[in-house]
Amino acid sequence: MWLINQIREKMIRKWVALNIGVTGLVIGIIGFSVKELACRKFNEYASSSLHAQQFRKSIGEDLFDAGLLTLILAILIHLFFAKKILNPLNQLSHTTKELDKTKDSPFPTHLKDEIGQIANKLNEITNQVSHLHKQKNQMMVDLGHELRTPLTTLTGYLEGLEEGVFVPNEQVYSILKKECFQLTHLVNKIQELHQWESGRKNIDRYWIESGKALQSSIEPFQTEMNKRDIERVIQVESATLYCDSNALHTVVSHIFDNVVRYNIGKKVIVKGKSYRDNYVISISNQGMPIPKEAEKQLFDHFFRVENSRNRETGGFGLGLSIAKEIVHQLGGEIGFYSRSGFHTFWFTIPIEKEGH
Incomplete structure (x- = not known):
């Protein structure tokens, strides 16, 4: 036996x-x-x-x-x-056989031979699967929340109009229009993210000047910054980049929107410089506190530091996800770090030599 x-x-x-x-x-x-x-x-x-x-x-x-x-x-x-x-x-x-049911790092990693290497790689995959599974579940919860609020408002007002509780007037129409705009905006954001993730958005590269590209991307936010008395500091090293100008504009816009929305300081600093084979762009400001454990989730779909998802204090949590996907499509990296309440978003664009 x-x-x-x-x-x-x-x-x-x-x-x-x-x-x-x-x-x-x-x-x-x-x-x-x-x-x-x-x-x-x-x-x-x-x-x-x-x-x-x-x-x-x-x-x-x-x-x-x-x-x-x-x-x-x-x-x-x-x-x-x-x-x-x-x-x-x-x-x-x-x-x-049961990857989706396992805890993080379920494989033996004490071995130092080839089996140990396989175990380490499988642990990495398992942790990624676990993270994606949690992210998917959280995304469904957040999406349901984002859809439920405007739909509930629309249903309530339409039923009220039907039953004569509300009188059709400019104020009611304005509320209905605002909720419809919210739904349309959310659908457009989801569609934009899907197009970038699925590769349906084409990268149209041509030679652009870094300073002008960044300046034009930031310009639409100048009015809002003036209202909030925020100084704009630009320290950009001039470089010729082989890049998609529209894609770069979208990345900067999504990051800048996030920065301005949660700004609590008096200045926003934009830097751009060549470093080895990359052009590094960073946007820094004094922002609302971000817990250390939340920093790695900033680029996740629908993630917001403020859990109540109040419309007055934030968007849908898709802007940074879109920015991350575009940067990866451009062949660069994106990240975030915080020091003493001073936050910095950064991303890189590979530098290609002219004629190559």
């Missing part, structure tokens, strides 16, 4: 079968060679052919018993080490 339990796993059975075949072949060849050599030497000194036959039979039986015992010992030793080697692989195999 112990032996049956040991070879229950498919991989163990394969290794045992291979071991039996190889060991049996080696024992057979060696046994046959030893038997023939011994019989040949014995025949040289045997007094009769009968003695030679008896010797051949006797040595054949002894070699068979020795070979069988050697094979059994080899199988047992092989089983012991095979279990040690293959147990981590079996664990990987069993766990990958």
Whole structure:
């Protein structure tokens, strides 16, 4: 029963079968060679052919018993080490069947060999799947919330108009129009994000001057900044970029909208400079406090630091997701860091030499 339990796993059975075949072949060849050599030497000194036959039979039986015992010992030793080697692989195999049900990092990472490397990679994949699963669930909750609010308002007012509770007037029409605009704006944002993620938006690259591109992207926010008495500081190193001007404008607009919306300071600093093979653009300001654990989620779909999702204090939480996807389409990276309440969004654009 112990032996049956040991070879229950498919991989163990394969290794045992291979071991039996190889060991049996080696024992057979060696046994046959030893038997023939011994019989040949014995025949040289045997007094009769009968003695030679008896010797051949006797040595054949002894070699068979020795070979069988050697094979059994080899199988047992092989089983012991095979279990040690293959147990981590079996664990990987069993766990990958239920990736969506596992906790983060379920695989053994104490191993330092190739199996350990596979386990580390699978742990990374599992953590990503777990994060995406949580993100998907949260996205559905947030989307339902964003849709429920305007739809509830629209339904309430339409029922009120139908039952005569509300009198049709300019104020009611304005409220209905505002809610319809909210729904349309949300659908447009979702559609824009989907187009970038699915590759339906084409990147139309041509040579642009960094300073002018950034200036034109920031200009639409000047009126709002003047209202809030926010100073704009631009420190841009001039560079010629092979980039999609509209895509760059969209990225800067989404980041700048977020920065201005949550600004609590008196200035916004825009920097641009060449660094190695990239052009790095950063937008910094003194913003509302962001918890450390929330910083990694800023670019997730529908994520907002303010959990109540109050329309007066924020958008839909899609602007930074769109910016992230566009930057990746442009071949760059995007990120965020905060120091003493001073927040910085940054992204890179690969620099290509003219003529290449």
